[in-house]
Structures are given as structure tokens and as C-alpha cells.
Amino acid sequence: MSGLVKFLRRPIASTLVAVLVGLLIAILLVLVTGYDPLQTVATLVHGVFGSPKYITNVIIKATPILLTGVAVSFAFRTGLFNIGAEGQYILGTIVATIVGVSVNLPAVLQIPLVVLSGALGGALLGALIGFLKARLGIHEVITSIMTNWIMLYLCNFVVSSEAFHNPNSNTAYPINPSGYTMILPQWKVSDEGIEYLLQHPWLRDVLLKTDLNVGFLVAVFVAIVVGILLKRTKLGYQLRAVGLNKDAARFSGIAVERSVVLCMLISGGICGLAGALNITGINPHTLSTLVAQEGYGFNGLSVAFIAGCSTVGCIPSSLFFSALMYGGMTVQQVVGVPSEIINIMIGIIVFFTAIPSMAPWIADAIERRRSRENKNLAQETKGEEA
Amino acid sequence: MEPDSSYAVQMHGITKRFGNYTALSQVDLNVRKQSVHAILGENGAGKTTLMNILYGLYQADEGTIYLNGTPHSITGPNEAISNGIGMVHQHFMLVENFTVTENIMLGDEVCGPAGTLDMRMARKQVLDLVEQYGFEVDPDARIEDISVGMQQRVEILKALFRGAQTLILDEPTAVLTPQEIDKLLQIMDDLVASGKTIIIITHKLKEILRSADECTIIRRGEYMGTVDVSQSSEEDLAAKMVGRNVNLKVEKTPATPGEVVLDVNGLVVRDDRGIEQVCGLDLKVRAGEIVGIAGIDGNGQEELVNAIVSMTKAEAGTVVVGEEIQNTSPRNAIAHGVSTIPSDRHRWGLVLPMMVSENSVLEQHDKSSFGKGIMLDYNKMHEYTSMLIKEFDIRPSGCEDERIAGLSGGNQQKVIIAREVTQAPKLLIAFQPTRGLDVGAIEFVHKTLISERDRGAAILLVSYELDEVMDVSDTIAVIYHGKIVGTFEQGTVGEEELGLYMAGGGAK
Numbered sequence: 105m106s107g108l109v110k111f112l113r114r115p116i117a118s119t120l121v122a123v124l125v126g127l128l129i130a131i132l133l134v135l136v137t138g139y140d141p142l143q144t145v146a147t148l149v150h151g152v153f154g155s156p157k158y159i160t161n162v163i164i165k166a167t168p169i170l171l172t173g174v175a176v177s178f179a180f181r182t183g184l185f186n187i188g189a190e191g192q193y194i195l196g197t198i199v200a201t202i203v204g205v206s207v208n209l210p211a212v213l214q215i216p217l218v219v220l221s222g223a224l225g226g227a228l229l230g231a232l233i234g235f236l237k238a239r240l241g242i243h244e245v246i247t248s249i250m251t252n253w254i255m256l257y258l259c260n261f262v263v264s265s266e267a268f269h270n271p272n273s274n275t276a277y278p279i280n281p282s283g284y285t286m287i288l289p290q291w292k293v294s295d296e297g298i299e300y301l302l303q304h305p306w307l308r309d310v311l312l313k314t315d316l317n318v319g320f321l322v323a324v325f326v327a328i329v330v331g332i333l334l335k336r337t338k339l340g341y342q343l344r345a346v347g348l349n350k351d352a353a354r355f356s357g358i359a360v361e362r363s364v365v366l367c368m369l370i371s372g373g374i375c376g377l378a379g380a381l382n383i384t385g386i387n388p389h390t391l392s393t394l395v396a397q398e399g400y401g402f403n404g405l406s407v408a409f410i411a412g413c414s415t416v417g418c419i420p421s422s423l424f425f426s427a428l429m430y431g432g433m434t435v436q437q438v439v440g441v442p443s444e445i446i447n448i449m450i451g452i453i454v455f456f457t458a459i460p461s462m463a464p465w466i467a468d469a470i471e472r473r474r475s476r477e478n479k480n481l482a483q484e485t486k487g488e489e490a
Numbered sequence: 491m492e493p494d495s496s497y498a499v500q501m502h503g504i505t506k507r508f509g510n511y512t513a514l515s516q517v518d519l520n521v522r523k524q525s526v527h528a529i530l531g532e533n534g535a536g537k538t539t540l541m542n543i544l545y546g547l548y549q550a551d552e553g554t555i556y557l558n559g560t561p562h563s564i565t566g567p568n569e570a571i572s573n574g575i576g577m578v579h580q581h582f583m584l585v586e587n588f589t590v591t592e593n594i595m596l597g598d599e600v601c602g603p604a605g606t607l608d609m610r611m612a613r614k615q616v617l618d619l620v621e622q623y624g625f626e627v628d629p630d631a632r633i634e635d636i637s638v639g640m641q642q643r644v645e646i647l648k649a650l651f652r653g654a655q656t657l658i659l660d661e662p663t664a665v666l667t668p669q670e671i672d673k674l675l676q677i678m679d680d681l682v683a684s685g686k687t688i689i690i691i692t693h694k695l696k697e698i699l700r701s702a703d704e705c706t707i708i709r710r711g712e713y714m715g716t717v718d719v720s721q722s723s724e725e726d727l728a729a730k731m732v733g734r735n736v737n738l739k740v741e742k743t744p745a746t747p748g749e750v751v752l753d754v755n756g757l758v759v760r761d762d763r764g765i766e767q768v769c770g771l772d773l774k775v776r777a778g779e780i781v782g783i784a785g786i787d788g789n790g791q792e793e794l795v796n797a798i799v800s801m802t803k804a805e806a807g808t809v810v811v812g813e814e815i816q817n818t819s820p821r822n823a824i825a826h827g828v829s830t831i832p833s834d835r836h837r838w839g840l841v842l843p844m845m846v847s848e849n850s851v852l853e854q855h856d857k858s859s860f861g862k863g864i865m866l867d868y869n870k871m872h873e874y875t876s877m878l879i880k881e882f883d884i885r886p887s888g889c890e891d892e893r894i895a896g897l898s899g900g901n902q903q904k905v906i907i908a909r910e911v912t913q914a915p916k917l918l919i920a921f922q923p924t925r926g927l928d929v930g931a932i933e934f935v936h937k938t939l940i941s942e943r944d945r946g947a948a949i950l951l952v953s954y955e956l957d958e959v960m961d962v963s964d965t966i967a968v969i970y971h972g973k974i975v976g977t978f979e980q981g982t983v984g985e986e987e988l989g990l991y992m993a994g995g996g997a998k
């Protein structure tokens with residue numbers, strides 16, 4: 105029993121409690137709207153784990169939000185609220201597309217070039233936001249929201265521009281195939297590959313029916329590296345000190361303004377990387393006209409907060425998020441439950457993870473109750489003695 | 491002691507545990523009606539906890555509370571308030587951008603018949619209170635625009651407005667200037683004369699002797715007894731509080747000053763509103779001497795210190811430590827051998843959510859001794875911090891990897907002092923180095939300043955506590971309106987005369 109109390113006092117417990125509450129409320133909603141909750145849950149589970157293809161797709165969809173989640177967590181830990189992840193992500197896709205279409209080098213050069221230029225785009229946009237904050241004192245949330253829209257329209261501008269518009273479509277030209285980052289792209293469509301895959305249906309599912317690409321591995325690597333950067337390096341120490349108390353940091357000789365710009369540069373770069381990897385890794389390998397924000401950046405906020413802003417925690421968090429979104433689609437198709445319920449559920453989870461004192465509060469309540477019981481017990485025994 | 495109706499408050503056998511930690515164990519408190527009762531104890535002794543129990547913020551695990559001789563269980567602040575208990579917390583709880591009147595009626599709003607706020611009526615009621623007790627408070631001023639002393643009076647008014655008969659003041663003097671302290675003690679006398687009872691928490695002995703009738707002493711959560719203040723002395727109280735004899739006198743040998751280390755010439759500094767706060771100030775501090783700046787808060791001390799370490803811009807003039815260092819960067823000042831014990835340790839000195847070891851290397855983390863290349867070596871940091879903890883007796887020992895926020899104020903200050911002194915500075919600036927510390931810790935800080943002086947460092951002590959400046963400094967410089975208006979050798983000047991200079995009345 106006291107093991108439970110101890111567990112509830114750990115930070116991860118708050119997250120798990122929030123997830124549990126979110127699930128319960130979602131199930132309640134399903135009930136209220138007149139669907140079968142058991143069938144819903146079963147379909148959700150099937151939609152996520154039912155086939156290798158599903159699992160792969162969950163991983164693929166987790167990639168960009170893992171990266172934006174890491175970017176948001178990183179910024180948050182250093183005292184900045186990067187709500188501009190969306191815009192930085194879009195700029196990453198734009199730059200990656202422009203470079204990927206305009207340049208055609210062998211894959212060993214093309215892939216790093218396209219991916220890194222996308223990351224650079226996001227980084228510069230982030231740095232601009234950081235600069236405006238450090239130098240002119242403009243709050244990053246304001247500039248971020250504005251740049252999100254500017255980037256959306258910049259994307260549409262590029263899609264419709266003469267140089268990049270793909271005729272008879274609402275997309276730009278796809279990037280040159282030498283920039284693709286799918287796993288074994290040529291082999292899996294070669295005679296030899298098809299022959300092999302026919303005998304291995306599991307692999308066939310994964311490789312042929314999805315855009316399985318290296319993005320997730322890169323994203324996991326980034327999450328770990330950024331975690332180490334924050335915790336173990338001098339730079340991370342400085343950034344955290346600035347985030348937690350910028351007056352004391354300045355007083356002790358840390359260059360606070362530089363730190364703010366650097367932090368946004370890194371955060372933006374990670375978002376740009378997310379955008380670039382989606383262009384190189386996923387069909388149609390190009391930009392499409394956007395009517396609204398796609399939400400890769402905003403979902404990154406949710407991923408980050410569910411993870412308690414731990415960069416490594418973003419790995420399970422992004423997978424969980426992605427599983428809900430992807431499985432939710434199946435639920436809508438099969439059971440008919442509107443996928444909005446999934447969104448509501450995610451909202452509730454994020455809402456409750458924002459109350460970090462919830463689990464400790466439950467622990468307190470348990471302890472209080474127990475001490476009251478003990479007291480009563482003590483009194484009873486006293487009474488008996490007397 | 492039996493419950494008795496001549497006591498406003500009695501707390502008997504109070505025990506309070508936080509988890510496994512016992513913050514209070516079997517503590518008694520008996521407060522006579524219409525008296526000032528002091529609660530004395532070192533930081534972390536449990537004074538605030540005891541009062542939070544009386545105010546209903548915490549529930550005691552054991553013990554009984556009697557109000558006017560009858561037992562009460564106080565389950566929340568509302569219950570305390572309706573029983574005539576008011577509390578002014580250590581950290582004020584005011585809404586910065588509300589007016590005084592709005593703050594006072596917050597939570598107990600004055601309403602018209604339709605349930606809308608009746609500001610005219612509220613303002614009148616506040617004015618009546620202000621007049622009745624002779625407070626100098628403008629009911630229409632915004633909290634953010636008034637001084638700390640005034641804000642405190644607003645807190646007191648707020649409690650009176652709710653009908654408080656017994657007023658708890660938690661460390662009310664910690665944030666006040668000597669003049670404001672005088673005013674507060676006067677207000678306390680007036681309140682008692684008009685029938686109120688006051689419980690004042692403090693660890694300043696002088697104030698207890700000046701204001702309190704009785705004093706209850708708590709040491710590490712244990713009840714040490716209650717004394718009649720008129721029968722007691724500072725030494726007596728100090729010994730009871732810390733459990734050993736404390737040397738309240740600062741002992742040191744005469745200074746042997748060497749060459750000039752800090753040379754400030756014609757310094758002009760503006761604050762962030764553009765008002766000139768330091769107006770052509772000249773100051774020299776030599777190696778091996780302590781120069782103390784005496785003055786009332788707000789006469790340019792903060793701007794002076796900040797300009798020396800390049801936290802603020804110097805409009806004109808020079809700051810020379812080896813070479814001119816004004817308008818460079820805090821980093822450059824540190825590189826020139828300037829170390830600072832800042833006035834507000836939570837704001838300028840520490841990163842509270844970080845570990846003790848991380849705070850110990852705040853200025854030095856990028857030195858090669860704490861890591862190779864871009865990596866930080868936590869083992870080395872840990873080792874270094876263990877050394878500081880041992881050498882400076884920082885408690886609890888073994889706190890290297892704990893958050894520094896969990897340490898008591900005195901130990902947080904020790905971490906700062908340890909970290910600054912260990913860098914063997916050429917110039918050590920100590921700005922309010924004993925603010926909020928108890929006698930034991932104050933003794934330690936003063937000893938350290940003197941041993942640093944004897945090592946050959948130049949020490950600039952800036953303090954609003956006149957006693958401290960007079961006791962510790964070899965040379966006393968009085969600051970008034972951003973200028974040094976008088977310089978004296980220690981022992982050649984009395985408190986009266988210094989007070990005169992501090993108020994701008996000294997001969998030029």
C-alpha cells in the first residue's frame with residue numbers, strides 16, 4: 105500500500121493518472137453518444153496493433169510530432185514557449201522541397217543536403233523569434249503565432265509559383281528521388297525484392313504498403329541527444345539556468361540574450377528537421393496547398409506536455425498520441441464513433457497532465473485517511489485498556 | 491497551564507509532522523490578551539508552521555487550541571478569521587495592480603443592495619480604519635506604486651477590516667528599513683492600546699526587547715520555554731534560541747590596508763525609469779579593508795553595486811578594478827576578480843529549482859575543472875560541492891544533489907558565500923549579506939567577511955542595517971541621494987551622527 109503512495113509521488117504517476125482519467129472520460133462519452141464502449145476499445149486496439157502495417161503507420165505518424173514535441177520540450181525547459189513549432193515545421197518542408205527539387209545529387213549527398221537545409225530553415229526562423237525576444241523584448245508567443253500564418257501562406261505561395269507548381273494538382277513538384285529516405289526504396293520494387301517479399305508477407309506489409317522511412321530512428325536519436333545536451337553539457341546547463349532564473353544567470357556571467365537566441369535556433373531547427381523528414385520520407389514528397397495548419401507543431405505541444413517536457417519521454421508520448429489518432433480513424437470507419445472523441449480525449453489528458461499535483465494529492469488523501477484510521481485504532485485500543 | 495479566558499490564544503502540546511519529518515513536537519504557546527507575544531527561533535525552527543496551524547492553514551496532528559479559554563478546532567482560514575484571528579504572511583499576498591481599497595476588501599467585498607461593488611462605501615470604511623489607527627496609507631494608490639512598508643500596513647489593515655482581534659505578524663521586519671521598523675513597532679503599540687493582541691514572529695533580538703512583553707522560544711520544533719522579556723537580555727535570548735552561547739560582538743584586529751583595489755570615480759547611474767540614482771559617486775576600497783556603505787534603502791545602493799558588476803549601464807564615470815570595467819559584462823567583472831554576494835539571493839544568487847552542486851558552480855561551470863570540452867562533469871561538481879559543504883558547514887550534509895530550494899535561508903546563503911569566497915576574489919561585494927538570517931548564521935557571515943579581509947581581499951559591504959555596517963566595517967561611508975556624504979573610520983562616529991548623515995542632514 106505504501107508502495108502505491110510512493111509511486112504516486114513520482115512525476116510519471118501524474119501522467120499515468122491523467123491518461124487514465126482521459127480514457128475514462130472518453131469511454132463515458134462513447135457511452136453517452138450511444139455506441140458500444142467495448143467494441144470501440146477493441147477496434148481501437150485492433151486499429152493500432154491489428155497488422156504490421158498499422159503498427160508501422162503509427163510509427164511513421166509519430167515521427168514529426170516526436171520531433172516537434174522534443175523541440176517544444178527543449179524550449180520549455182529553457183524558459184521559452186515555442187508555440188511557433190508549426191511555422192518552423194512548415195518552413196522546413198518548404199526549404200526541403202525547394203532544395204530537393206532544384207538540386208539533384210547522388211543520394212549520399214542529396215539526402216543530407218535536403219534534410220539539413222530544411223532543418224536550417226526552421227532554425228533560422230526560430231532564431232529570428234529568439235532574437236526579437238532577446239533584443240526587442242517581443243514575447244515569443246506573439247511572434248510565433250504570426251510566423252505560423254506567414255509560413256502557411258509562404259507554403260501556398262511556393263505551391264502556386266510558376267517555378268514549383270505541379271500542373272493539374274494542388275501540389276508542388278516532388279523532390280528528386282535521390283532525396284527519398286524510405287527504407288530500401290529501390291530494392292523493394294525490384295524483381296528480386298518482390299520475389300523475397302512474397303515469401304515474407306509480414307515484411308511485405310511493412311515495406312510495400314507503407315512509407316516506412318528512417319525518420320523515426322533519426323527522431324529518437326535527436327530526442328536522446330537533446331536530452332543529453334540539456335542534462336550533461338555546459339551549454340544545456342546554461343540554457344536551463346537561464347530558463348529557470350535569468351536574473352541569477354545574468355548575474356553569474358551567462359550571456360542571457362545569446363542563450364535565448366540559441367535555444368530558439370535549436371528548437372526551430374528540430375521542427376525544420378521534422379518538416380524535411382516528412383518531405384523526404386512520405387508520399388507525395390512535396391508541398392500541398394494548405395487550407396489550415398496541419399497541426400504537426402501544435403500536436404508537438406500536446407506530446408511535450410504529456411511527456412512532462414522530458415525529451416526522451418516524448419518517444420512514448422508521441423507513439424501514444426499517434427496510436428490514438430491513427431486508431432481513432434479506424435474506430436470512426438468501423439464503429440462510427442466520431443474521431444472528435446479521440447481529440448477530446450487527448451485534450452482531457454493534456455489538461456490533466458497540466459495539473460502535476462494531482463497524483464501527489466491522491467497520495468496525500470490516502471495518507472490522511474490512513475493516519476485517521478490509525479488514530480481511531482489507537483483510540484479504540486486506548487479505550488479497551490481503560 | 492490550564493485554559494484561561496485571560497489568554498487570547500493558547501496552543502497546548504502541538505505536534506505537526508510532514509511525512510516522516512516532525513516540524514513541531516509538543517509545542518506550547520500562551521498569549522495573554524492585549525499583549526505583544528514574540529515567537530523566537532532560527533530559520534526552520536517551525537515558527538511559521540505553528541502560526542499556520544493557528545490560522546487554520548494546517549491541521550495539527552496532536553494538541554489543542556483554546557481561544558479565550560475555550561477549545562476550538564480551526565479547520566480553515568475562514569474559521570480563524572471569524573474567530574478574530576488575522577495573519578500577515580512573510581510574503582505579502584496582495585494583488586499588485588489593485589488599489590489599496592480594492593485589496594483590503596478583496597474576499598470581504600462591500601456591496602450595494604443589487605450585489606454590485608460599492609466602492610464609495612468601501613473607500614470610506616478604509617479611510618475610517620486608516621484614521622483610527624493613524625496609518626499613513628493612501629486608499630487610492632496602487633500596490634505596485636507604494637513602498638514595502640506601506641504594503642505591509644495594507645496587509646495589517648486587511649486583517650483589521652475583517653475584525654481581527656489577534657494579529658499574527660510573520661517576520662514583519664525582515665523587509666523593512668530601520669525607519670519603517672520604528673513605524674511598525676509604533677503601530678503595534680497603538681494596536682495593543684486599542685485592545686488588540688499581537689503575535690510577532692522574528693529572529694531579531696533587538697526588536698523583541700523593544701516591543702514584546704513575552705517571548706516563546708522554539709528550537710528545531712521543540713518548545714524551549716517562555717520568558718518575560720523585561721527580565722531577559724539579548725545574549726540570554728540568543729543562547730536559548732540556538733542552544734549555545736553566541737558571540738554578538740564582532741571580533742577583529744585593526745585593518746592593514748594595501749593598494750587600492752576598487753576605484754569608483756564620478757559614477758552616474760540611472761534606474762530603469764530614467765531617474766538618476768547614483769549622482770557622481772566617488773569611492774575607494776583598498777586591499778585588506780572593509781568599507782561599509784551605510785544608508786537608507788533606495789539611496790542608490792542597488793544601482794551602485796549593479797554598475798560595478800556591469801549589470802546596469804554607467805551613464806558617466808569609471809569603475810576601476812585593475813582596469814576600467816564599467817559597461818562591460820558581469821562575466822568580465824568576474825574575470826577581474828570581483829565576486830558578489832547579492833542582496834536578494836533568490837532573485838540574483840541562486841537558481842532555486844537546480845541542485846546545490848549546480849548552484850555551486852554557477853560562475854565557474856565552463857572552467858576546465860568541471861568538465862571536458864562541451865560536457866559537464868557532474869562527478870567533479872559533486873566532489874567540489876562536498877568540499878564546500880564540509881568547509882562551510884552547510885546543512886544538511888550530503889545535500890549535493892538536492893534542490894537548493896529545500897535548504898533553509900541561512901544554508902542557501904552559505905552556499906553563495908562558499909562559492910564566492912572559494913574563488914579567492916580580489917574584491918568581494920557583500921550586499922545585505924545577512925538579510926533574513928538568524929544570529930548563528932549572521933555570526934558566520936561576519937566572520938567570513940573578516941577572514942577574507944585578512945586574506946587580503948578588498949571588501950565592499952553594503953547594508954541597510956546600520957548596526958552591521960558599524961560593527962563590521964573598518965571604514966564607514968554614508969550614501970545619500972546617490973552620493974557619498976561622509977566617510978568615517980570605525981569607532982570615530984556614533985549611531986546618532988551617522989543617522990543624521992543618512993537622512994541628508996550631515997555637514998558637508
Ligand SMILES: Nc1ncnc2c1ncn2[C@@H]1O[C@H](COP(=O)(O)OP(=O)(O)O)[C@@H](O)[C@H]1O
Pocket residue numbers: 508513531532533534535536537538539540
Ligand atoms: N508544507 C511543508 N511540507 C514539508 N515540510 C515543511 C512544510 N512547511 C514547512 N516545512 C518544514 O518545517 C520546518 C519548519 O518550517 P517553518 O515553520 O517555515 O520554519 P520557520 O518559520 O521557523 O523558519 C522546515 O524544516 C520546513 O522545511
Ligand SMILES: [Mg+2]
Pocket residue numbers: 537538539580660661
Ligand atoms: Mg517562517
